[in-house]
Amino acid sequence: MDPSTGVTGTGPGPGHTPLTPLAFLKRSAEVFPGKTAIAYGARRTTYEEFAAEATRVAHALRSLGVGPGDRVAYLAPNVPEALVAQFAVPLAGAVLVAINTRLAAEEVRYICDHSGAKVLVVDAGLHPTVAPVAADLATVKEIVTITDPAAGTAPDPAVGGIAYEELLERGAGDPLPWEVADENAPISLNYTSGTTGRPKGVVYTHRGAYLNALGEITHSRHTPESVYLWTLPMFHCNGWCTGWALAAIGGTQVCLRAVDAGRVWELIDAEGVTHLNGAPAVLRMIADAEGAHPLARPLVVTTAAAPPSPTIIGRMEDLGARIVHVYGLTETYGPYSVCEEQPGWPDLAAGDRARLLARQGVGMLQTDGLRVVGEDMADVPADGETLGEIVMRGNNVMAGYHADPGVTAHAFRGGWFHSGDLGVRHPDGYVELRDRAKDIIISGGENISTVEVERVLDAHPAVLEAAVVAVPNERWGERPKAFVVLREGAAVGLEELAGHVRERLAGFKVPDEIEFVAELPRTSTGKIQKFQLREREWGGRERRVQG
Structure with missing residues (x-):
């Protein structure tokens, strides 16, 4: 104990409050009540309205039986309702599960089941994904549909459930506390892409989300004058925690459906x-x-x-x-x-x-x-x-x-x-x-970085983008092969492109093969799915090096 203060130093002080991003919206609704928080076409939502809608949705989720620690899944593009969910779901005491909008029906079903989601909120434009599995969701008790006038998509009756507007009507209630008892409690589950097996649910905490949001503010240089455009999917790492960050600093978030x-x-x-x-x-x-x-x-x-x-x-x-x-x-x-x-x-x-x-x-x-x-x-x-x-x-x-x-x-x-x-x-x-680790090429005992070769190819004026993967080779074990997308109207010969690489890298790093393709396979977040290219080249043969 410090004799001058009587403080033991073994834990938080008497004025301690757990960290949570919920506090960000509470503050901005008080400090910037009439400022535009969300912009979507002609639709404008002030910070006061933002906090009020989050509160209504939180009350409505509780009316559906959602309790502390329950999971609420959202399958929606970058629309205001998905942004509101980042505050409404934890305000209800629940855990947000934002699902990749490009997944197949069976993948969505697996995530809902694995997470134990009690409610699924889905955009009507994604009903074709949900309809085949709507009756087979093991833990989902209610499906809520967002109908976006900007999309012009009608709900599919086969999905069932209630409309988002009806959910809001159920949201009457007293103000809720913008705080949590345990900052290490889960705030969200974010599922990995699952390219090498079933997707895994990554647990984020209130504390981690709070701190990461502050880091985003600092390093991306956000201020109350920031106007942030949602070109990153909100489902991806909760949009890198940027929705929480912009609410914290009092900036404006511009939603973009696609x-x-x-x-x-x-x-x-x-x-x-x-x-x-x-x-x-x-x-x-x-x-x-x-x-x-x-x-x-x-x-x-x-x-x-x-x-x-x-x-x-x-x-x-x-x-x-x-x-x-x-x-x-x-x-x-x-x-x-x-x-x-x-x-x-x-x-x-x-x-x-x-x-x-x-x-x-x-x-x-x-x-x-x-x-x-x-x-x-x-x-x-x-x-x-x-x-x-x-x-x-x-x-x-x-x-x-x-x-x-x-x-x-x-x-x-x-x-x-x-x-x-x-x-x-x-x-x-x-x-x-x-x-x-699984992409590095080991050729005759030499390591070849696919990223290094891709950067050199990308520097050629005719190349739009490139991906390099390992392909089998009897003598060296494996060798690099490049898949190249050319710019519109551009033309380049194989020898010229190989020569471009040879001038800049060691000879053993030059791809033995270069295949011109119209496009490269990608995840919804823009990552090139090299495993698809690699699996095609290996044809079922076991690759015995690096994963």
Whole structure:
């Protein structure tokens, strides 16, 4: 005990309150009651109205039998109702399960069953996904349908349930407390893509979401004047916690039902957009849009989900955007690290600066930082060459996988979360991702980073995008093959493209094969699904190296 204060220092003080993002909306509804919180076409919602709707939905969910710790699933695009859910569901004491809108019916059923969702709220435009399994949802007691006039989609009677408007009518009640008893209680379940098996439910806590939102505010440079455009799916890591972040700072969130590059530019101009988030594929779409033009006002673009090439970073900066490159996983609430720009970087040549900005960088301020370790959990040398696995820990790493303690224990072996990503640490301390462990190519004992080869291909003026995977080779075990999408109207020969790589990389890294394709398979968040390309090439044969 400190004799001067009588405080033991063994726990929180008498004035302590648990951390929760719910406090963000409470504050902004009091501080900015008449300010526009949500914009969607002609529809405008003030902060006072935002908090009131969240309260009504919370009361209505309770009227449906939702209690503390119960799960409420949402299957909806980036519409205001999905944003309200980020506050309404935890305000009811429940846990939000935001489902990927591109999943098949059976995948949606599995997530609802695995999470134990008691209520499913679904956009009418996604009724074709739900209808085949609506009668087979083991734990869902009620289905609620959002009908969006902007979509012009009528509900399918086969889905049944009630309308969102009816849900709101059930939401009368006294104000609810914008607080929680336990900051380590779950606030949401976010399911992984499940490309190597059943998707896993990643548990986020109120504390982790609160802290990650503050990190988003700081590193993406949000202010009360921020106008954020939803080009990132809200279902993906709860939109990287950005919905909570913008509510905290009192900014405006512009909803966008589907990403269309032309519409993005219209909204940038009409709404005065200052911020947006997205994968490099989204940035490429924006930069290539017919209506692309130099920006009239500053635009902060925070990018992640796949390593961005220096080429796309340079193209967005040429339009006037400021790039914030972050890195993370579903298991880390989205962004965990940021490539902090150093004072001398703006003076560098554009290409050199873009290459530095393409690194994954250092831990964000709310994290414990990144480590790159070998199999013995010792840090690799900071030489920019020695490969190791990127590991993390701290408040912004998941509490675990829902109902899967064995997989959780394996993911946290050695006391750190194992990302499955391979990288290097540079002498300046910045980490650079080189590949997923399962994507790295081992050819004759030499490691080949697919990301490194892709970046070189991407730099060719005729190339729109590229993916490189391992293919079997009798002599070397495996060799790199490139799948390339060309820009519209562009033409390039195989030898020219291979020569372009050979001039910039060691000969053993040059792909033996280059196949031109119309498009590359992607996840809903813009990641290229290399496993599909790789499985096609291996034809059922077992790949005995790297996962």
